[in-house]
Amino acid sequence: MPSSKLLYRIFYSRKFKFILPALIIALILLSIYIYNVYLSPRESIGYVEGEIVYLPLPRIRKDVLSVEEALAYRRSIRDYRNESLTIEQLSQLLWAAYGITEPRRGFKTSPSAGATYPLEIYVVIKSGGVRTENNTYLQPGVYHYDPYKHVLVLVKKGDFSRELMRASLDQEWVGSAPINIVIAAVFERTTRYYGERGVRYVYMEVGHAGQNIYLEATALGLGCVVVGAFYDEDVKEIVGLKDDEEPMYIIPVGVPKKSYRVSEEEIHQYILRNRGG
Ligand SMILES: Cc1cc2nc3c(=O)[nH]c(=O)nc-3n(C[C@H](O)[C@H](O)[C@H](O)COP(=O)(O)O)c2cc1C
Incomplete structure (x- = not known):
């Protein structure tokens, strides 16, 4: 039997109608697993497992x-x-x-x-x-x-x-x-x-x-x-x-209501005043 005919038969068989959705679901689950375990940047954003907080890497x-x-x-x-x-x-x-x-x-x-x-x-x-x-x-x-x-x-x-x-x-x-x-x-x-x-x-x-x-x-x-x-x-x-x-x-x-800022000049003026200059 030529291979195209065989494929055609498999594709239209009754069993395949059930296997196909199962295969798709399995594929989606596998992709989610691979993403979470190997690809997601969870080490850089941090995650919680039970009572342990894995902080984002410094x-x-x-x-x-x-x-x-x-x-x-x-x-x-x-x-x-x-x-x-x-x-x-x-x-x-x-x-x-x-x-x-x-x-x-x-x-x-x-x-x-x-x-x-x-x-x-x-x-x-x-x-x-x-x-x-x-x-x-x-x-x-x-x-x-x-x-x-x-x-x-x-x-x-x-x-x-x-x-x-x-x-x-x-x-x-x-x-x-x-x-x-x-x-x-x-x-x-x-x-x-x-x-x-x-x-x-x-x-x-x-x-x-x-x-x-x-x-x-x-x-x-x-x-x-x-x-x-x-x-x-x-x-x-x-x-x-x-x-x-x-x-x-x-x-x-x-988060402060107001941050503190000072200029170099203000510090210099203070020091020079104290020096009596
Ligand atoms: C050993 C020590 C204990 C302090 N305890 C307190 C405290 O109990 N409460 C508080 O509001 N500030 C406390 N401070 C902060 C000081 O009040 C503050 O450092 C000081 O006013 C100088 O201000 P600055 O930190 O903005 O330079 C403490 C500072 C030190 C070094």
Whole structure:
């Protein structure tokens, strides 16, 4: 039988009428699977799987403020718009605070005495505080940042921003910000090597990470403030810190109502006035 005749027979057979739609459906499903697993840019936009938020991979952008501009425009900002942050912004802030910059040894953006890395970074996300690429929101809760995988792991579900505000002597900016980054420290990781002197090293390191967040927030057009006034035990409980983790800083971050700007000239005039010139 010539092959064209055979094809004709198959095509018009009864069985084929059922097989064809099944084949088409299978093909569509296979294409969706291939797109999702191999082709979709999900690593760059981030995705959620169960209790793990795979943050968008950190970017080292060249089209943002210079370090000097970020230093000049950094200000403690306490007034935020009622707007969410994007998951990309959250990703950049966390990477800036304590992300990996030296893949061979796992060294980070913040310097650390003897590379002992005593800090643990948490984020308290408000309801509607962080939106993802497809315009859904991360579920409110407390998350722990794992810098090695650049993921957030859900610690506690729920909106704890009001409780955190109360624990921070009712500082409104803690309650109004879409996110609060909480820096905790495990002193023992550093004092094990440096004894009592390690205590001061830990405080220094919290300052480094805090300043990194300030500068990254400025570069992203966001505003933040470091908050040191809070009840340790209350914050520990709200965030669900482990026994050996001490809360050091709460850093609300939001979209500022007003950004701060200063010119080189204004700074020069100030310095020259002080010189008496
Ligand atoms: C260790 C420390 C603790 C701070 N605690 C608070 C705080 O609890 N609440 C607050 O609104 N600002 C707090 N700040 C921010 C300072 O008020 C702010 O840095 C200062 O007014 C200078 O303003 P600037 O950051 O815009 O330069 C703290 C700053 C530091 C360094």
